Ligand SMILES: Cc1cc2nc3c(=O)[nH]c(=O)nc-3n(C[C@H](O)[C@H](O)[C@H](O)COP(=O)(O)OP(=O)(O)OC[C@H]3O[C@@H](n4cnc5c(N)ncnc54)[C@H](O)[C@@H]3O)c2cc1C
C-alpha cells in the first residue's frame with residue numbers, strides 16, 4: 001500500500017510529489033495524459049512573479065512571495081533554466097501612475113523587495129525599445145523567468161529518482177474512502193490505494209475533489225493566447241514588460257524566455273470547455289495590437305508558433321488549498337501558480353503534518369538532478385571527451401536548436417521517459433526552433449520507435465490518436 | 477572515396493553543404509586548377525534536397541535531358557568522385573567567423589576547427605513552418621511542411637495522411653499533391669493566398685490538372701480543427717489586401733494539412749558570422765563573384781536565394797567556385813562598385829552589387845504577374861536596356877545580361893524596373 005497518491009503531473013503535482021519523497025518513497029503520481037506537463041504547465045507566461053499583484057494576506061500573495069524566494073535555489077538543484085531578469089509594469093497616463101503607486105504599496109506589504117517607481121526616461125534607459133506612449137513604470141528587480149515544463153519534468157524526475165512511481169494514461173474517475181485511506185480508480189480499471197491523496201488535477205481539481213466527497217468549489221477555464229517569436233527577437237527587451245491594469249483590461253506581457261525567444265501574450269477570455277486550447281484569429285490579433293503598444297519594433301514576421309494556455313480560475317478568487325480526512329486539494333491554481341509552486345509543495349506538507357501525518361525526513365533523499373541541457377554547457381574539451389565515448393553526441397538531429405542524437409537518446413532514457421514527439425521536444429528543445437521540426441521530426445520518430453520498441457507508425461505527437469503517420473506507402 | 481589525413485587542419489577552399497550547389501562549386505573550383513578542396517555535408521550522403529525529389533524535371537537546361545532529382549545529384553557525385561575531391565559526411569558545420577575559421581562536428585573527430593583560404597556557403601534552404609503563418613485553431617498531429625511529408629513518403633516509406641488539404645502552391649506542394657494522390661491519398665484542395673500560383677506552370681498542369689485536384693486562388697486556411705489528429709480545416713477567400721472574407725468560410729474535412737508556403741534560406745551560420753543579408757532574399761548580399769560582404773566567403777544555391785530550377789543552382793555554383801579560386805590566388809580584380817537597385821516590381825536581384833567590369837548575368841524575381849511589360853535597365857534617366865516580356869511571374873526566376881559596355885560609365889548605381897506597355 002502507498003502512502004501518497006498525487007493526482008495530476010503538472011508543476012504543482014510534480015513538486016508536491018518530490019517534496020513528499022523527502023519523507024517516503026511510497027508515492028505514486030497518476031496522470032491522465034501520455035506525458036507529464038501537458039496541462040497549464042506547458043502553456044503559460046513562465047514568469048516567476050515578484051509578488052506585488054495578489055491581494056495582501058491572500059494565499060496567492062503569501063505563497064507567491066515565498067515560492068519566488070525559493071525558485072532560484074530549486075531551479076539550480078533540479079538543473080532547470082532560470083533567470084532573474086526583472087519585471088516592469090508600464091503605464092501610459094497619470095491614472096496608470098496612481099495604479100502603479102497602489103501596486104508598489106501592496107508589494108511592500110506583501111514583502112516584495114526592491115520595488116521602485118520609474119519615470120519615462122528611466123524606463124527607456126533600462127529598456128530602449130519600450131513603447132512610445134509609456135510614461136511610467138513599476139520596476140521589480142526580483143521578477144524572474146523559468147522554464148515551466150522543464151521544472152515540472154525535473155520535479156517528477158527527481159521524485160522518481162527518490163523512489164516515486166508515475167502512472168500515465170491514468171485518468172482518475174472514482175475515489176473511495178476506505179479505513180486505511182483511499183482507493184483511486186482510473187477510467188481503464190486500474191486501481192491504487194494510499195493513506196493520503198493529493199489532488200493537483202488543475203482544471204479538473206473540482207471534479208476530482210467531488211469524487212472524494214470534498215467538493216464545494218468550482219474551477220473554470222480562462223483562455224490565454226500567445227505568440228512565440230524567433231530567438232533573433234529575444235533581446236528586444238531584457239525584462240518582462242507588463243502593462244498597468246486599467247479600465248481597458250490587463251494588457252499582455254512582452255518577455256524574453258529562458259531559451260532566448262520572445263513571448264507575447266496572454267489574452268484573457270472565459271470559456272466553458274476545459275480542454276479547448278485552440279487559438280483564435282481575434283485573440284492573436286489582440287496579442288499583436290497590445291504588445292505593439294508596450295514595446296516597439298516587434299518583428300511579427302518572426303513568429304514561430306502560437307499557442308493557448310487555460311488558467312484554472314477558482315470560485316473563491318484565491319488558491320483553494322485544503323486538507324480534510326487525509327485528502328488534500330490544490331485547486332484554482334491560476335497565476336501566480338507557477339511562481340508559488342515550490343511554496344505550495346511545502347505548504348501541503350505543513351497541512352499534512354498539522355493533520356497528524358507522520359513525516360520523518362529520509363537520509364537518502366537526493367535533491368539534485370542533472371540538467372537535461374547539460375551537454376550545451378560543457379566546454380569543447382568536455383564535449384569531445386563525451387563524444388569519444390558516445391559518438392551520438394556528435395550527430396546533430398535538430399539543426400535549429402543544435403540538439404544531437406545523444407541528447408535525444410539521453411532524454412528518452414531518463415525518467416520520466418517521454419513516449420511522444422512533444423515529450424521529446426519539451427525535454428530537449430529538438431523541433432522547437434525556427435523550422436518547428438520540419439527537418440528533424442522524421443529522425444526523432446525513428447529514434448522513439450527504436451527506443452520504445454514500437455513500429456514507426458505507432459509513434460504519436462502527444463498520445464492518444466495523434467499519430468504522425470497513418471501507414472506504409474504502396475511500394476514500401 | 478577520397479580521404480582526409482588526420483593532421484590536416486587547413487584547406488584552400490571549404491564548402492559548407494554537399495547539395496547540388498556545393499558539389500558544382502567544388503567541381504568548378506577543381507576544374508579551375510585548385511586541388512585543396514573539402515566539402516562538408518551534415519547528411520549521410522551527398523545530394524542535398526535532390527535526394528528526396530524522385531520526380532522528373534531536373535537538368536533540362538544543363539544536361540539537355542530530363543532527370544529525376546537523385547539522377548541529377550548522382551551526375552555531380554560522379555564528378556566529385558572522379559576528381560578525388562575530399563568530402564566529409566555526417567559532419568555539421570556549427571560556426572564560421574570573418575577570419576574564415578570554421579568549426580564543425582562529427583562522430584570521428586568531435587568538434588574541430590579548420591582554417592580556410594576561402595569558404596563557399598551552400599547550405600540550401602528550409603520550408604516556412606506553420607507558426608510563421610500564424611493559423612488559428614488547434615495544434616494536432618497531421619500538420620507538416622510539404623518537404624517533411626516528402627521525406628516520410630519518399631525516404632521512409634510512410635504515409636503521413638489520407639485526406640489532404642495543401643496550403644500554398646509552391647512547387648514542393650504541387651509535387652506532393654501528385655505524389656500523395658499516386659499513393660492513394662485524396663487531395664481535396666490546394667489553397668493559394670495569392671491570386672496566382674508561386675509554382676511552375678508545368679507543375680500546375682502535371683501535378684494538379686492531370687489529377688483533377690482543385691486549385692483555389694486568393695484562398696487561405698483560417699482555422700485548423702481536431703484534437704489529436706487534424707479533422708478538418710476552415711478555408712476562406714481573401715480580399716485584395718489578403719484579409720480573409722469570413723462570409724466565404726467553409727470547412728473541408730481532412731486528416732492532413734500540408735504547407736507549401738515558401739522556402740527560407742538557411743542562413744544561421746551566415747548571420748552568426750556577421751555577414752550582411754538582403755532583407756528580401758534572406759540570403760547574403762553578394763557581388764558578381766557571389767562573394768559576400770566578408771572577403772573570401774562566397775555563397776551559392778538556395779542559401780543565397782531560392783531557385784526553382786536546379787540547373788540555375790549549378791550555374792551559380794560555378795561562378796562561386798571559380799571566383800573562390802581567383803580569390804585565394806589574389807586575382808579577384810575589382811575595378812568597379814556598382815549597386816543594383818530595383819523598383820518594387822522587380823523584387824530583388826542577385827547579385828546586388830557588381831565589382832568588376834565584365835559581362836554579368838543578373839538573376840531577378842518580380843513581385844506580381846505582369847503581361848506584355850518591359851524590363852528596363854537604367855543609369856539615372858539613361859536607358860541602357862529595354863526588352864518586352866510577354867509574361868513575368870513571381871514563380872519563375874528571370875535573368876538579364878548586363879554587358880561590360882552597359883556597366884562602364886559614371887555613377888555607382890543601375891536600376892532594374894518593369895514598365896507597363
Ligand atoms: C495563460 C496562463 C499564463 C500563466 N502565467 C503564469 C506566470 O507567468 N507565472 C505563474 O506563476 N503562473 C502562471 N500561470 C499559472 C500556472 O501556469 C499554473 O498555476 C500552473 O501551471 C498550475 O499547475 P498545475 O500543476 O496545478 O496544473 P496543470 O499543469 O494543469 O496540471 C494538472 C494535471 O492534472 C492532470 N489531470 C486532470 N484531471 C485528471 C484526472 N482526472 N486524472 C489524472 N490526472 C488528471 C492534467 O492532465 C494535468 O497534467 C499561468 C497560467 C496560464 C494558463
Ligand SMILES: Cc1cc2nc3c(=O)[nH]c(=O)nc-3n(C[C@H](O)[C@H](O)[C@H](O)COP(=O)(O)OP(=O)(O)OC[C@H]3O[C@@H](n4cnc5c(N)ncnc54)[C@H](O)[C@@H]3O)c2cc1C
Nearest residue numbers: 493495496497517518524525533569599600777778785786
Ligand atoms: C521538393 C523540391 C522539388 C523541386 N523540384 C525541382 C524540379 O522539378 N526541377 C528542378 O530543376 N529543381 C527543382 N527543385 C529545386 C532544386 O532541387 C533546388 O533548388 C536545389 O536542390 C538547391 O540546391 P542547394 O545545393 O542550394 O541546396 P540543397 O539541395 O538543400 O543542399 C544543401 C546541402 O547543405 C547541407 N547543409 C546545410 N547546412 C549545413 C551545415 N551547417 N553543415 C553541413 N552541411 C550543411 C544540407 O544537408 C544539404 O545537403 C526542387 C526543390 C525541392 C525542395
